[in-house]
Amino acid sequence: MTTAAAPSLGAENPWLNAQRQFDNAADILELTPGLRAVLREVRRELVVRFPVKLDTGDVRMFEGYRVQHNTTRGPAKGGLRFHPETSLDEVKALAMWMTWKCALVNIPFGGAKGGVVCDPRALSRRELERLSRRFASEITVLIGPESDIPAPDVNTGAQIMAWIMDTISMEAGYSVPAAVTGKPLDIGGSEGRPSATGRGVTIVALEACGKLGIDPGEATVAVQGFGNVGSVSAELMHEAGFRVCAISDLGGGIYSPDGIHIPALLAHRSHTGTIERFAGTTPVTNRELLELPVDVLVPAALENQITAANAGRIQARLVVEGANGPTTPDADSILERRGITVVPDILANAGGVTVSYFEWVQDLQSLFWEEGEINRRLERILQRSFGQMWRQAQAHTVSLRLGAYLVAVKRVADATAVRGIYP
Numbered sequence: 001m002t003t004a005a006a007p008s009l010g011a012e013n014p015w016l017n018a019q020r021q022f023d024n025a026a027d028i029l030e031l032t033p034g035l036r037a038v039l040r041e042v043r044r045e046l047v048v049r050f051p052v053k054l055d056t057g058d059v060r061m062f063e064g065y066r067v068q069h070n071t072t073r074g075p076a077k078g079g080l081r082f083h084p085e086t087s088l089d090e091v092k093a094l095a096m097w098m099t100w101k102c103a104l105v106n107i108p109f110g111g112a113k114g115g116v117v118c119d120p121r122a123l124s125r126r127e128l129e130r131l132s133r134r135f136a137s138e139i140t141v142l143i144g145p146e147s148d149i150p151a152p153d154v155n156t157g158a159q160i161m162a163w164i165m166d167t168i169s170m171e172a173g174y175s176v177p178a179a180v181t182g183k184p185l186d187i188g189g190s191e192g193r194p195s196a197t198g199r200g201v202t203i204v205a206l207e208a209c210g211k212l213g214i215d216p217g218e219a220t221v222a223v224q225g226f227g228n229v230g231s232v233s234a235e236l237m238h239e240a241g242f243r244v245c246a247i248s249d250l251g252g253g254i255y256s257p258d259g260i261h262i263p264a265l266l267a268h269r270s271h272t273g274t275i276e277r278f279a280g281t282t283p284v285t286n287r288e289l290l291e292l293p294v295d296v297l298v299p300a301a302l303e304n305q306i307t308a309a310n311a312g313r314i315q316a317r318l319v320v321e322g323a324n325g326p327t328t329p330d331a332d333s334i335l336e337r338r339g340i341t342v343v344p345d346i347l348a349n350a351g352g353v354t355v356s357y358f359e360w361v362q363d364l365q366s367l368f369w370e371e372g373e374i375n376r377r378l379e380r381i382l383q384r385s386f387g388q389m390w391r392q393a394q395a396h397t398v399s400l401r402l403g404a405y406l407v408a409v410k411r412v413a414d415a416t417a418v419r420g421i422y423p
Contacts, residue, residue, distance in 0.1 A: 012304040012328050014093035020329045022096065025405035028396060035413050042092050044068040048138040052131045055124050062131060066114040066139040068148060069095035072415045075146055076112035077102060077353060079153025079182075080160070082131075086115035090303070094324055098353065100408035101346040105385045107357040112148050114139065120155045129163050136164040140171060145178035145364070151356050152182040154302070157228070158194070162187060178363035181356035190359035191371035193352075196378060197322070198232025200351020201298060202240060203379055205233075205320045207386040208343050209296075212318060220259075220294040222246035222316070224286060225301035226275060229322045229349065231266065233298055238262040242296065246289050247275055253289045254281035291315060299326035300349075306331045314340060321345035336399050344401035346408060347385055354378055 019040055026036050045067045051059045065088050068076040078098040091113045099111030116135055120128055142148050152161055161183045168179045177188030185191070192199075209216055221242045223234045226249040234244050243259040254260065254275055268278050276283070290297065290306060291313045299305045300322030306314065311327075311334035319335065319342045321327060327335070327342060335342055355378055362368045369377075385407075393403025 012307060013089055014303050014325050015089035015096075017304075017325065017329050018093035018096045021401065021405060022100075022409065024402055025409045028398070028402070028406060029410055029413065031409075031413055035416060038416055039070065039409065039412060042067050042069045042095055043071060044142065045088065045092065046139060046142055047088065048135070050134050050138050052127065052134055054127055062116055062118055062135070064114065064116040064135045064138065065091045066142050066148070067091045067095040067112060068142065069111040069113075070099040070412060071110040071147075072412060072419060073103060073110055074108035075110065076142075076148040077109035077151070077356065078112035078114065078148075079151045079352075080135075080156050080164075081113075081115040081154035082118050082120045082156055082160075083115065083154050084117060084119045086117050091115050093303075097324055097346055099412060100405060101350050101353055102357075103408040103411040104346050104389070104404055105350045105354050105381050106411070107354060107381075109149075109353070109357065112150075113153075114150060115153070128160070132160045132163045133167045136167040137171065140168060143168070143179065145176060145360070149178070149356070149360060150180045151352070152228075154227075158182055158184045158189065178360050181359040183359070188359070188363045190355060190362055190374065191369065192374040192378070193355045193359055194228065195232045195236075196355035197229045197349050197352035198234075198300075199236055199375065199378065200354070200382055201229065201233040201300070201320055201322045201348055202236040203351070203382045204343050204348050204386055205237065205242075205296060205298070205318070206240060207383060208318055208320065208341060211390060212341060214295060214318065217241040219243065219296055220245045220257075221296045221298065222255075222289050222292050222294045223298045223300055223322075224248050224253075224289050224305060224326075225299070225323065226269075227300070229352075230298065230300035233300055233322055235262045235266065237296075237298075245294055246284060246292050248284065248286045248289045248301075249275055251276060253284040253286060254278050255284045255289070255292065256281045296320060298322050301326070304328055306335070308334060311335050312338070314338075316340065319343070321348045324349065332399065332401060342399065342401060343386075344404050346401075347382070347389055347404050350385070351378055351382065354381055 094113035102109040183189040297316035303325035306327040308330040311331035389404040
């Protein structure tokens with residue numbers, strides 16, 4: 001047997017960052033010590049180590065996690081990521097952020113997250129299916145439509161959700177479509193779900209531009225990350241009139257101050273498998289992209305991209321966090337002092353979990369909505385939530401992140417207090 005390499009934890013610990021962000025809101029809300037203690041820690045964390053048979057016949061051990069931060073307002077909800085750098089602390093942070101995200105948009109879920117330490121690109125399709133099914137079986141003690149509903153995240157998608165849903169259904173003895181979201185339409189997925197997170201980024205970017213007096217037709221944009229979130233964000237922002245000047249993915253980035261035609265770039269990537277060497281652009285690194293002279297920056301890759309080391313060189317007026325935790329607390333302070341507005345991840349990328357909620361509701365009812373209806377509902381929720389965040393930030397003269405946390409943490413704290421402690 002071989003064992004997957006343990007992930008290395010960077011200098012910025014995402015779990016400690018998440019707790020710092022919570023503490024800032026708890027101070028202003030004057031939460032009692034008891035409520036602080038409850039909300040500052042995760043409720044459950046499950047670590048599993050499981051074997052997967054490779055195509056060669058060898059057996060390899062993998063490590064996976066499922067963490068529930070809070071279930072006070074409803075079942076836990078959160079994605080599953082397959083990544084070689086996944087760690088328990090990362091998953092704990094993501095679970096906490098999911099709690100605040102669901103509370104901010106006021107959907108009846110708590111926060112969860114999960115992951116497997118692996119590089120899916122190094123696995124065949126059959127190996128990936130075996131890994132997904134075995135991991136699902138290992139965490140069935142926690143997941144289910146009434147308790148904890150997984151969804152896609154980094155390096156996972158509709159097919160992996162289908163395998164997980166099928167595994168849960170086979171073990172239950174009947175079909176359980178509401179056990180996961182982000183599934184294919186054929187087995188209970190929702191219209192609008194694949195594009196929901198990127199659509200949400202665009203909706204809140206437009207709201208923020210309206211507040212800041214930025215004309216989308218005159219604004220330039222850089223998008224870090226060209227996966228599901230980044231590519232949809234870039235495409236929809238292009239359609240909304242923004243001039244998208246820079247894009248990057250794992251292989252590097254491209255830049256054109258005159259703008260990039262996003263539909264043509266998507267066709268180029270589909271044909272070549274890469275965004276590199278796109279006509280009319282010059283290469284940039286992911287680090288350089290963050291510091292380009294643009295109006296709007298969309299970090300849509302992984303956490304800890306904007307840190308104290310580079311926050312002083314960010315030139316964008318507006319940062320819209322398509323990824324989870326891309327800006328560290330120290331970087332937040334620097335950006336705030338420099339007058340740069342940050343729309344926080346718990347709102348900016350909440351489109352995905354909002355439409356996941358729609359999918360869950362549709363599965364439970366066996367009644368499905370058209371995509372236009374889903375997009376209208378999503379827009380109303382995000383616009384309402386943006387307004388609530390903005391008003392809290394203005395009332396307390398704080399950043400939008402802290403304004404969002406004041407809305408979200410108060411909702412969870414109020415629910416926790418009114419439910420009390422059992423027994």
